[in-house]
Amino acid sequence: MPAPPLPEAAPHPPRALPRSTLPDRALALLLLLLAALAIWSAQGLVVPFAGDPVGPKAFPTVIGVVLGLAALALLLRPGLGWESAGRPWRGIVCIAAMLAYAFIVVPLGFILSTALLCLVIARAFAGSWAQSLLAAALTAPGLFLLLDRVLDLPLPRGPLGF
Amino acid sequence: MDAFGHLAGGFAVALAPLNLLLALCGSVAGTAIGALPGLGPLNAIALLLPLVFALKLPPESALILLAAVYYGSGYGGRIAAILLNMPGEPAAVLTTLDGHPMARAGRGGAALAISGIGSFAGATLSVVLLTFLSVPLSRAAVGFSPADYVALIGFALSLLGAVAAGNAAKTWAAACLGLLLAMVGIDGGTGVERFTFGTVELLGGIDFTVLAIGLFAVSEILLLLESPVAAAASHLGHGARLTLAEIRRCVPTMLRSTGIGFVIGVLPGAGASIAAALSYSTEKRLNERDGTFGRGDVRGVAAPETADNAAQIGNMVPMLALGIPGSGTTAVLLGALLMYNITPGPLLFTQRPEVAWGLIASMYVGNVMLLVLNLPLVGLFARLLMVPAWALYPLVIALSFAGVYAASNSSTDLLLAVGFGVAGWMFRKLGVPLVPIVLGFVLGRLLEDNLRRALSLSDGDPMILLASPVSVVLWALTLTAILWPVIGLWKARGAAPGAPPGCPPG
Amino acid sequence: MLPSLLRSACLAALALAASIPPAGAQGFTPQNPECIAPAAPGGGFDLTCRTTARLLNEYGIVGPAIRTQNMPGGIGAVAMNQVLAQRRNDPNVIVAVSTGSWVNLAQGRFGRWTENDVRWVGAIGADFGVIAVRKDSRFQNLSELMAALKADPGSVPMGAGGAVGSQDWTKAALVAKGAGADPRKLRYVPFEGGGQAMAALLGGHIQVFPGDASEVQGQLQAGEIRLLAVLSPNRLPGPFADIPTAREQGAEVEWTIVRGFYMPPGASDAAYEFWVDALRRMQADPRYAEARSGAGLFEYNSLGEAFTALAKQRTGEYRTLAREVGLVQQQ
Numbered sequence: 001m002p003a004p005p006l007p008e009a010a011p012h013p014p015r016a017l018p019r020s021t022l023p024d025r026a027l028a029l030l031l032l033l034l035a036a037l038a039i040w041s042a043q044g045l046v047v048p049f050a051g052d053p054v055g056p057k058a059f060p061t062v063i064g065v066v067l068g069l070a071a072l073a074l075l076l077r078p079g080l081g082w083e084s085a086g087r088p089w090r091g092i093v094c095i096a097a098m099l100a101y102a103f104i105v106v107p108l109g110f111i112l113s114t115a116l117l118c119l120v121i122a123r124a125f126a127g128s129w130a131q132s133l134l135a136a137a138l139t140a141p142g143l144f145l146l147l148d149r150v151l152d153l154p155l156p157r158g159p160l161g162f
Numbered sequence: 163m164d165a166f167g168h169l170a171g172g173f174a175v176a177l178a179p180l181n182l183l184l185a186l187c188g189s190v191a192g193t194a195i196g197a198l199p200g201l202g203p204l205n206a207i208a209l210l211l212p213l214v215f216a217l218k219l220p221p222e223s224a225l226i227l228l229a230a231v232y233y234g235s236g237y238g239g240r241i242a243a244i245l246l247n248m249p250g251e252p253a254a255v256l257t258t259l260d261g262h263p264m265a266r267a268g269r270g271g272a273a274l275a276i277s278g279i280g281s282f283a284g285a286t287l288s289v290v291l292l293t294f295l296s297v298p299l300s301r302a303a304v305g306f307s308p309a310d311y312v313a314l315i316g317f318a319l320s321l322l323g324a325v326a327a328g329n330a331a332k333t334w335a336a337a338c339l340g341l342l343l344a345m346v347g348i349d350g351g352t353g354v355e356r357f358t359f360g361t362v363e364l365l366g367g368i369d370f371t372v373l374a375i376g377l378f379a380v381s382e383i384l385l386l387l388e389s390p391v392a393a394a395a396s397h398l399g400h401g402a403r404l405t406l407a408e409i410r411r412c413v414p415t416m417l418r419s420t421g422i423g424f425v426i427g428v429l430p431g432a433g434a435s436i437a438a439a440l441s442y443s444t445e446k447r448l449n450e451r452d453g454t455f456g457r458g459d460v461r462g463v464a465a466p467e468t469a470d471n472a473a474q475i476g477n478m479v480p481m482l483a484l485g486i487p488g489s490g491t492t493a494v495l496l497g498a499l500l501m502y503n504i505t506p507g508p509l510l511f512t513q514r515p516e517v518a519w520g521l522i523a524s525m526y527v528g529n530v531m532l533l534v535l536n537l538p539l540v541g542l543f544a545r546l547l548m549v550p551a552w553a554l555y556p557l558v559i560a561l562s563f564a565g566v567y568a569a570s571n572s573s574t575d576l577l578l579a580v581g582f583g584v585a586g587w588m589f590r591k592l593g594v595p596l597v598p599i600v601l602g603f604v605l606g607r608l609l610e611d612n613l614r615r616a617l618s619l620s621d622g623d624p625m626i627l628l629a630s631p632v633s634v635v636l637w638a639l640t641l642t643a644i645l646w647p648v649i650g651l652w653k654a655r656g657a658a659p660g661a662p663p664g665c666p667p668g
Numbered sequence: 669m670l671p672s673l674l675r676s677a678c679l680a681a682l683a684l685a686a687s688i689p690p691a692g693a694q695g696f697t698p699q700n701p702e703c704i705a706p707a708a709p710g711g712g713f714d715l716t717c718r719t720t721a722r723l724l725n726e727y728g729i730v731g732p733a734i735r736t737q738n739m740p741g742g743i744g745a746v747a748m749n750q751v752l753a754q755r756r757n758d759p760n761v762i763v764a765v766s767t768g769s770w771v772n773l774a775q776g777r778f779g780r781w782t783e784n785d786v787r788w789v790g791a792i793g794a795d796f797g798v799i800a801v802r803k804d805s806r807f808q809n810l811s812e813l814m815a816a817l818k819a820d821p822g823s824v825p826m827g828a829g830g831a832v833g834s835q836d837w838t839k840a841a842l843v844a845k846g847a848g849a850d851p852r853k854l855r856y857v858p859f860e861g862g863g864q865a866m867a868a869l870l871g872g873h874i875q876v877f878p879g880d881a882s883e884v885q886g887q888l889q890a891g892e893i894r895l896l897a898v899l900s901p902n903r904l905p906g907p908f909a910d911i912p913t914a915r916e917q918g919a920e921v922e923w924t925i926v927r928g929f930y931m932p933p934g935a936s937d938a939a940y941e942f943w944v945d946a947l948r949r950m951q952a953d954p955r956y957a958e959a960r961s962g963a964g965l966f967e968y969n970s971l972g973e974a975f976t977a978l979a980k981q982r983t984g985e986y987r988t989l990a991r992e993v994g995l996v997q998q999q
Contacts, residue, residue, distance in 0.1 A: 041356075047352050052615075053622035060342065060345055070335040083593070091385075095584060098563070101563065106754070121555055125551040125556075140560065151205060151206070204708065208709030208714060208718070303867070304871035348742070350830075352833075362741070430863060485886035486866055486870075487861070490708065493710055503962055505889060570740060618825075621822065
């Protein structure tokens, strides 16, 4: 039974930077904090009356405890490394653009704001200005047509009527 | 009941030219809408519903069209999951595990082909089961109690360790995060708001699409942007085509996955996500010594895809035989019947046989159409990766965001998606597996709800969890699943270095 | 891929050019009218919106196509917050509402908004609560159920599609109250939608399902279930004709699930009158009865001022009930 070839072709080749346990420890601390928050938040739930014998607190509490235990285990035996190519800036710009998109999509309308978002992402993916403008100019109206017109899912129109 | 005679009558309906055309249109539309991240069959069905009514289509034709959209979407959902690692529905999350590694190795076309074949096998075998067994099965399905659901979900969760390889602590933590996310919103048992932080937008809980788009699509983009080859994500060679030997190797997988998918689909309170998770982890456990699952094994693609489509058809069993919707989509299909003043219910088969049997017959036809349509297109779909990154990824993100926005008309969901995207990016860099988050999210709510239902029914007596034979069997399986790696480790001590480490969350 | 995108873009440009609204309409004519359905596609609100939109266009009452926009969350809470924050003066939008929204509104689950913050347009129909049991149930009529509840409210496992505090639960609570039992002591199990609750009833996991008439009709006709009572003011037609109301059985329990619409508070009187009149004309159409029952609704007439009074009265009643059973804090 010949197994299919399994070349480990990764588009993002991991380049483990300084092999340190620091990232995992930080993650563990963050998870511990989250677990504590979940448990604390669950205890604060006010139940008007006992609708069922378990109640709304039990589950978040138990899961919080398990999460806390997993975090402790990670803290005590952290793994090594942090997969990174050390070039996070394009990603961070895109995150900013996507966050901004959430705020401008209604006031600016779908087409304009989507074109801007596409422009940023296309540039981040190393498109030239011409290519990026082309991507933006085609994607935004095309999607508006597809969703708003063909699928009848209303999208925000913005001040210019589109 | 003479099923053959009824089925022949059904085929007379399904093979009428209009109905053939509608099945074709529905299949194409379903595949297309399923392929778009952020959109699902409900979007297309809600759109078509007034249309079929305005066109004055007879009820059986309307149902044939709408159902084709529904099961057609099961074929489309895999494309973005396999090629781009961006699943749009719960079941497709499992498909990414082996489908995307195959695509990375240049075998995207092969992965798409096997998923199409699996979808077809799962759907068609399930239609056969539906044809002959729908009434007794639906009777058995309503007997499945909340306690039985608890056992079933417990079993599914116990196999989680098989799904994600890697650091056990991280797998556990990821599952817990998913479980916590599932708890956002109004608690059913008491009406209390949990983890909503006082915002109205979170009252209804977090939508699966928002989580999936964030965790997978957005984080994938962020990760790609980091790597130096980002600009040319796609100069991947053309790997080997799907071979007959591979298909043959998948046959037992497809048979088992059909069984799992169909049975779980028939249960009104479970869904395709449990079916896909169970079938994938079962196959992985059964083929553990090959060590190829998660790295591009065709069976890892076939299992969830087969189970997903089998569950979709299974879902139609309680809908047709009892008039009980097992999922949101089947509820809409029932609503369509109601619009024709046909009361869905146990009498449908006798009162309107042309509707019930016409639909069943059309599902045989529709799935053949889908296979014939999909297989030749596989090469075309796979060429999606040839589109330059600067054109492909803006389109993918814009489409995903448009889908997220249109589903809720709320910017909050967009912000959530970006937030999940950043979290997913960090998690992937840290080696925290994403699939347990999603499975925890999907299964968590079901587990809590059913556990509380069960204990509420027994007035707090936990023995109800072991009260039925079904529960006992499922818990025994769960125990075996948890102990399996321990036994395996013990037996294989010294032998086979590099065996996948067991990490069994319970 | 690219050529098709290019074609799409050209088509989009054409479509946009065609969609620019005509300027300078006299009086009130809706432009790009929208119906907001505070549910995902396929939910009850979605059906209300899409049915109404289709009929208003089909009957020629509203010219421009009415589009349905889905805005799920909190049985209308998200939609109301959005409309009141961003579209306070929009005369072209109507929002679907139901008794379920009023129940939540009464419990303060709509943020800071109350029933006085919108303009209530009117109802298009109603569904009614029913008390369903399996065909082999020990309960033959409502009185027997109420007697059992009075003796021990926890002795009868019941379940429906909504959380504690939801409209489904309120039906059960009202029956318990009518029996003189404490609604807080009920053994109520919430399911994910009425379909699952029906499955649990047929499977014998729960004994009583306080559901809605439209969702139990198929099982009733097949003889799988028995209805102890309909919670309507008068008997319901069709397959329900033989089922006595609760009132006939001496219990003052009524549960009407009204489905209708509201508008933003800043909409002009002309716009408000337009939409009230549109609903009135729709319901006067001889074809409406069939479409309404296709949407699972019975006749229910309440428009304009009457509907406004109804909304306020009902919300007030539910607020009182919620305080009584302790779902909201006393103020």
